[in-house]
Structures are given as structure tokens and as C-alpha cells.
Amino acid sequence: MGLPFMPVRGVIGTDYTRVRPDFITIPNPYGDDEILVVPAVNPDVSLIHAFKADRFGNCLVNSSIDDALLARASGKVIVSAEEIVETDDLKASHRGNFISRVHVDAVVHLPGGAFPTACGSLYRTGVSMLTEYLAAAKDDTTFAGYLADFCRRVKDGGEF
């Protein structure tokens, strides 16, 4: 949006204002209440996984999460996609939110790229893999072991 901050309802009276001095309560300039303003979030880079993309960067993403918003807020956007298709195919498809190439800097063909999290109805969450990760992530030693083992097992994304 190119704006430095945004007003948000609620929050005043919680401990957010204690740990985030940059969340500021101001009088609502257009009403009688007080309202919180928060600074803009502007990521340098966003990695976004799409159902489909064309080679120009136009793509279709999950409509239940905020990928399209993220793409419009970030400095650089890298899209990975289950499938690379022609632009006409993309426009004919009804599934997902459309992100214009205007916002996208690079496209990578990466089937299974969302795994072990789910990707729409294409594949479900890899529960056993996430369970293994969670157990390993409990401390640094087990996690280092997990990483080493994981990198040895999976030479590239295709082995998912």
C-alpha cells in the first residue's frame, strides 16, 4: 500500500503495548475514541508457493492465506509453483487467487514445494514428517542431528 502505518481495532489494554513501543495509541482523528497504530511490515523478500505459474510470474495461490497481500508488500518476490503453464491456462483456471507478474521477480518450478505442509487439495500435511521435526527441534543437539540426517536423505526436492 506504500503507507507507513495502519490503525488497528482492539489491542489497547493488552501487553502488546508494553513489549512493542512502536505500537502507539493515538486519538482517532475522525471519531471520539482512541485507536492503535502499527508500523507497516515490508519484507525484503517473500517466498510464495503457487498452484500454477506462467513464465512471466503471473500465478495462482491459495486464497485462504495472505500470499497475494504478501506479494504486494515485499521488495522482492520469488514464486515456486507446482506447475508451469501457459498464460491462457492460468487465466482459465478458477482455483486460487491471481497474483500479477507485476509483483513477481522470479519463478521456480518446484512440484511438492509446500511439503510437509499442505497444498490446497493437491496434497495434505505430512504429519509424520512434522512430528519428527517437532521432536527434533526441542533442543540444539537433536536438531543438528536432524538437519544432517535430513540433508543426507534428501539430495533434492524430488525425493519428497
Add this chain to the structure above:
Amino acid sequence: MQYTMEELMAARIAREVVNGETVAVGTFSPIPACAGLLAKYSHAPDSELFIMGSRDWWPFSEGSQEFFNLAQRGRFDYFFLSGAQIDRMGNINLHAIGDYTRPKVRLPGGAGSSMLYYMVKKVILFKTDHTEKSFVEKVDFITSAGSSPPSVLRPGGLHFVITPLALMVRNQQSGFLELASVHPGSSSDDVQKNTGFELPLSSHYVGETLPPTDEELTLLRGPVREELAKIYPAFAKKAFG
């Protein structure tokens, strides 16, 4: 009929919904999702139901921002929040156990709860455990507040708190939680023993929570379970009798 605690909690929540109301269910909320579906399939067929994480119950095209903006406009009648800790004032903690800067446990954070608790007309707090550790005098971190300064717009707030033991409501004068009903199998003494603050009987105290009826259980174990399995497959396998 025998029933599970999940079924009792879902049925109790479902009964609150009036036909035509808007019920919104967030992430990690299988019991509220059951409740919304049960209401929809029984006495509230014209209600609007949104379930985060579902394709079928998610009529939005602009991501979760569209959902949250609708909430921020005050358009939800019900939303469901929880917390690692809930305190006597109805504050919830989804941030940290212990000191925030050196936490004993760091929790996932509040997502939209610090806005939703203020802007959703009736917020139901639910928790799948009820212990002295989870119901505390004062939360370690206020992720979202049961009450707020009068200078802040707040059309919404706490409706009730439901746990595997009991249902609690807020006393409008004191702001403190009080006991409204006790689920079959527990007593008010049991509830008090598992609560980290004094929990007097509310003037609205009704004794025992009405257990799920056969009709409610049939719906829960039929169409509700079937829908739920698409969103929460692990829960759908174990939560129904």
C-alpha cells in the same frame, strides 16, 4: 447415550447460536468447528458459518485479511479463543509462560485475538484442560484483554468460558469469572480445586450442564464428523463416541 467431553462441549456451544447469526471459527479450533456445524445442521440452518482451514466453509477470495477485516467491521456474532493461561478477569495468554523477555515457554503468539476479542460480539473461550496452571489469578502476558479502557471502541467481549469441567461467565460488576454450570461427573468443589482463583457461584448458576441429547449426538457422529474429517482428520477419529 454415552458421550465424550468434546461432544458435550460442542453441543453446549452450539445451543447458544440463534438462527441467522454469524459464527466464525479460527485455526486449531476443532470443538468450536463441531459446534458451528451442529448448530447449522440443527436449529440454525440460516446461520453463516466460516471455518478457517476449510475449503467448503470459507467463502473468501482475498485471504485471511478479508476474514479479519469483516471481523474488524463488527460482523461476527461468535468467535472462539483459547489460551495457555486464562485468568480471573478473562484475559488470555498465547505469548509466554514466565517473564516475556526470558520465558520458561514461548508460545505461538496471539494472531488476531487482540482485535477479535474486542470486535466480535460474543467471544467464547474454550480450553481442553482445566487445571490450576491454566486458570490463574493473573496471566503472565495479556495477549488479549477481558476488559479495556472506555476510550477504546469495544462492541464485543466475553460470552462464556467452557472447559471439560465447567462453564464460567463473567460477573458484570466485579469483572471476575464465576461458575455458571458444572458438567456431569464433576462437582463445584472439583472445579474450584482445579482453578487457580476463587470461583464463586454465579447468580446465573444452573447446576449441571445439560448433556448432549441423542439427537445432537446423532448429528455430531454423522454429518458433523464427516465435515470435520476434511479439516481435522486426527480429531475426527478420536473425539466422537
